[in-house]
Amino acid sequence: METTGLDGDRDRIIEVFLLSLSKKGDVAEYETLINPERPIPAKITEITGLTDSDLANAPTEKEVAEAIREFVGFGTPVAHNLPFDLRFLNAMFRRNNLVEVSRAGIDTLAISRALFPKLCIYPEGGGSHRLSNLMYHFGLENSYANAHRARDDVMLLIEVFRHLQEYSSGQAQMRFPEPMTHGCPTCGSAMYLTRTDGQSVLTCQKQPSCTVKLVV
Numbered sequence: 001m002e003t004t005g006l007d008g009d010r011d012r013i014i015e016v017f018l019l020s021l022s023k024k025g026d027v028a029e030y031e032t033l034i035n036p037e038r039p040i041p042a043k044i045t046e047i048t049g050l051t052d053s054d055l056a057n058a059p060t061e062k063e064v065a066e067a068i069r070e071f072v073g074f075g076t077p078v079a080h081n082l083p084f085d086l087r088f089l090n091a092m093f094r095r096n097n098l099v100e101v102s103r104a105g106i107d108t109l110a111i112s113r114a115l116f117p118k119l120c121i122y123p124e125g126g127g128s129h130r131l132s133n134l135m136y137h138f139g140l141e142n143s144y145a146n147a148h149r150a151r152d153d154v155m156l157l158i159e160v161f162r163h164l165q166e167y168s169s170g171q172a173q174m175r176f177p178e179p180m181t182h183g184c185p186t187c188g189s190a191m192y193l194t195r196t197d198g199q200s201v202l203t204c205q206k207q208p209s210c211t212v213k214l215v216v
């Protein structure tokens with residue numbers, strides 16, 4: 001899902017990509033751009049590549065809200081930072097007199113935070129539990145280069161969700177060392193990852209007071 005900003009009530013959804021997977025293995029998808037009936041902030045165009053003219057001929061939320069609500073149905077929603085998506089979806093459903101989606105679901109961000117309490121800080125910075133960082137973490141960084149469009153984010157989500165499940169059930173061995181996910185072995189702080197000349201180095205965030213530095 002892409003939006004005009006971070007405020008679930010005041011901002012609007014500009015793109016949704018929904019994928020439904022049934023227990024029987026049926027796959028269905030629903031995808032649409034949505035005209036937010038307001039200018040898109042420059043920063044959002046920069047992140048998503050979506051411009052005002054891309055959305056000028058897209059349906060308004062009034063035209064698609066019902067179809068989206070039907071597609072979401074009553075299954076278990078899965079998203080990375082699920083509360084964020086539900087805030088936007090439910091605000092849209094309320095504005096269009098539709099039934100809200102229950103708050104229960106699977107949030108891969110919360111799972112990642114619980115499994116990897118001190119996930120290292122990646123070269124690109126930002127939130128270390130971002131989908132793109134988790135992809136890197138799982139060695140999948142080349143699978144989907146084009147994150148930040150709704151469809152690509154969902155494809156990332158599926159891969160990350162699968163890996164989190166395998167990791168948490170002990171079915172998969174990951175290639176990363178423990179300090180990468182659980183912090184400095186000496187002081188417990190998160191660590192910074194740097195990559196130079198093909199070498200990856202973890203440096204304790206507490207430096208210079210803690211001097212731990214590990215080649216990984």
Ligand SMILES: [Zn+2]
Binds near residue numbers: 184185188210
């Ligand atoms: Zn340390």
